[in-house]
Amino acid sequence: MEFNKIEPIYAQIIQDIKLKLFNGTYTLGQVIPSRRELAKTLGVNPNTIQRAYKEMEDMNLIVTHRGQGSFITSDAAVLAAIREEALYEAIHQSMGLLRSFEKSDSEILTLIQSYLERGTSS
Amino acid sequence: MIQVSNAFKRFGNKLALNDVSITVEEGQIIGLLGTNGAGKSTLLKAMAGLLKLDQGSITFDGASPSISTRASTAYLPDMDILYPWMTLSDAMKYMRGFYWDWDPDKAHRLLDYFELTASSPIRQASKGTRAKMKLLLTLSRQARYILMDEPFSGIDPFARQQIAQAIIDDFIEEGQTILITTQEITETEHLLDEILFLYEGRLLLTGQVENLKQTRNQSLLDILKEVYDGARL
Numbered sequence: 001m002e003f004n005k006i007e008p009i010y011a012q013i014i015q016d017i018k019l020k021l022f023n024g025t026y027t028l029g030q031v032i033p034s035r036r037e038l039a040k041t042l043g044v045n046p047n048t049i050q051r052a053y054k055e056m057e058d059m060n061l062i063v064t065h066r067g068q069g070s071f072i073t074s075d076a077a078v079l080a081a082i083r084e085e086a087l088y089e090a091i092h093q094s095m096g097l098l099r100s101f102e103k104s105d106s107e108i109l110t111l112i113q114s115y116l117e118r119g120t121s122s
Numbered sequence: 123m124i125q126v127s128n129a130f131k132r133f134g135n136k137l138a139l140n141d142v143s144i145t146v147e148e149g150q151i152i153g154l155l156g157t158n159g160a161g162k163s164t165l166l167k168a169m170a171g172l173l174k175l176d177q178g179s180i181t182f183d184g185a186s187p188s189i190s191t192r193a194s195t196a197y198l199p200d201m202d203i204l205y206p207w208m209t210l211s212d213a214m215k216y217m218r219g220f221y222w223d224w225d226p227d228k229a230h231r232l233l234d235y236f237e238l239t240a241s242s243p244i245r246q247a248s249k250g251t252r253a254k255m256k257l258l259l260t261l262s263r264q265a266r267y268i269l270m271d272e273p274f275s276g277i278d279p280f281a282r283q284q285i286a287q288a289i290i291d292d293f294i295e296e297g298q299t300i301l302i303t304t305q306e307i308t309e310t311e312h313l314l315d316e317i318l319f320l321y322e323g324r325l326l327l328t329g330q331v332e333n334l335k336q337t338r339n340q341s342l343l344d345i346l347k348e349v350y351d352g353a354r355l
Contacts, residue, residue, distance in 0.1 A: 005341035008332040009312055039294055043287050044312045045151055046294050048332060 001042055009044055010052040017056065021072060022083060029074035032062065123148060124169060124267065124299070129178035131164055131323075138164040139175070140323035146301065151293060151313050153331075154303040155346065156320035162303040163200055165320070166269050169301070170197040182267070193223070196265035198256055200272045204244045210255050211240035214262075221263050229262035235288060250281035257285055261292050268300045274310065282306065286313055311342045319346055321353050 003012050020026045035053055039046035053070060056062040060078045064070040073079060098108050124146040131139040138161045146152055154162045167173040169180055171187040182191040204213055210233075218224040233240060236254040247255060257273060273289075274282045290313060293300060304310050311331055319327040327334075327349045331342060338345050 003312065005308060005311075005343070006335065006339065008335045010332055011336070036294055040291060042312075043283075043290050045290065045315055047150070047315050048312075051332065 009048050010055065013038075013042075013044075013049065013052040014056055014061075017052075017072075018061070018082065018086060021061075021079065022086065026072050028072060028076060028079060030072045032070050032072060034069055123183055125179075125181045125184075126165070126169070127179050127181075129165070129168065129180070130176045131161075131168065131173070132176055137323045139168070139178075142178075142320070142323070142325050144318055144325065144328065146299060148299050149297045150315040151289075151300045151302065153307075153310060153314040153317045154301060154320065155305075155307060155317055157305075157350075159322075160320040161323040162320055163271050164323075166197075166271050166301060166303055169267075170195060170269050172197070193221075194266040196260050196263045196268045198260040198268070198270040198273055200275075202252065202256075204252065204255065204259075206245040207243070209241050209243050210238060210247075210258075213244065213255070213259060214240065217259050217262065223264040225262055225264050228264075229258060232258040232262060232288065236284065250277040253277045253281065253285065257288060261288065264296065266298055268298055270300070270302045272303055272305070274304055274306045279309075282309060286310065289313060307343050307346065308341070317342070319349060321350060324353075326350070326353055 001012075001016060003009055017026070017032065026032065033041070035046060035049045038044075039049045042049075053062065053064070057064060059082070060073055060075070061082060062070050062072055095108075099105075103111070124144075126142060126144045126146075129139045129142040130137070136159075140161075142161070142165060154165060156162050164173065168175055169187075171192050180187060182194070185191055208216070214226075214229055218226065232238075236258060238251065238254060238258065244252065244255065253273065253276075257270075260268065260270065270289075273285055277285070286309070289300065289302075292298075302310065302313070314331050316330050317328065317334070318325060327346070334345055335342060340348075
């Protein structure tokens with residue numbers, strides 16, 4: 001995993017695990033690497049990994065069972081909520097970018113519609 | 123916990139340490155950062171008990187540096203400490219005789235990890251190999267505090283990466299308190315919990331790396347450049 005230099009590493013690790021969950025690399029209830037393993041494979045300070053895992057536990061994205069390891073939540077509703085949040089975040093960021101071209105929201109909407117109609121959405 | 127209070131050290135007319143106070147919590151990797159001559163090595167040497175401060179104090183868990191605090195501190199110096207006529211294996215035996223906390227199993231693991239040959243003379247080793255040998259000799263002690271002066275300087279990026287990994291692996295096992303002076307900021311920041319940034323003997327910035335990046339939304343290098351430019355005005 002390559003880290004960018006600007007965002008905190010713990011945030012990038014959370015982002016990476018979310019992404020793996022959204023794209024199917026991880027499935028509900030699946031075991032994920034232990035803190036120790038991940039610190040070793042990424043060559044990152046284990047306190048940073050601890051922070052990422054703690055935060056993911058707090059948002060119910062993962063659960064840790066003592067002596068068994070950490071698992072992705074098996075609650076589909078939690079996954080749906082996190083996915084929705086990530087989707088809104090993506091829309092928020094895209095809108096910020098589009099608005100920087102000094103177009104009104106309705107112009108942006110028209111542009112997106114005609115873009116999709118041209119069939120170049122892929 | 124290591125506590126440095128109001129440390130001053132002068133060399134000639136240059137103040138190498140100018141009222142430096144820091145607290146180092148247990149179980150962290152701390153980066154002592156700064157330009158050449160900022161006072162990083164001076165501070166580290168003073169902590170290792172190799173240099174006497176002009177003013178101020180350094181305590182380890184409340185105790186002043188003594189034989190017993192030194193026994194729990196492993197120091198990796200900037201320069202070559204190894205006797206060049208020794209083989210690595212001689213140096214390992216020497217360390218084993220000197221320090222009660224020498225861990226021969228760990229020394230052998232590191233020997234394998236770095237792919238070093240114990241019978242090879244130190245004199246013939248390249249700079250990168252000598253850096254690995256030095257690290258082996260430092261990390262093979264089970265010290266509570268590890269002080270490393272420029273463990274990455276002047277070696278190729280591959281050896282640097284191997285050394286960084288060895289430090290992390292060791293920290294995962296033992297959770298010691300590790301202080302590293304370095305100029306390789308972008309290459310070491312992922313190892314660090316906290317940074318102490320020195321400029322002309324003064325402490326300009328301290329903080330948890332992840333928190334600094336989060337609040338400023340900048341890379342660590344950019345944060346330090348800004349602080350550095352501010353101090354030079």
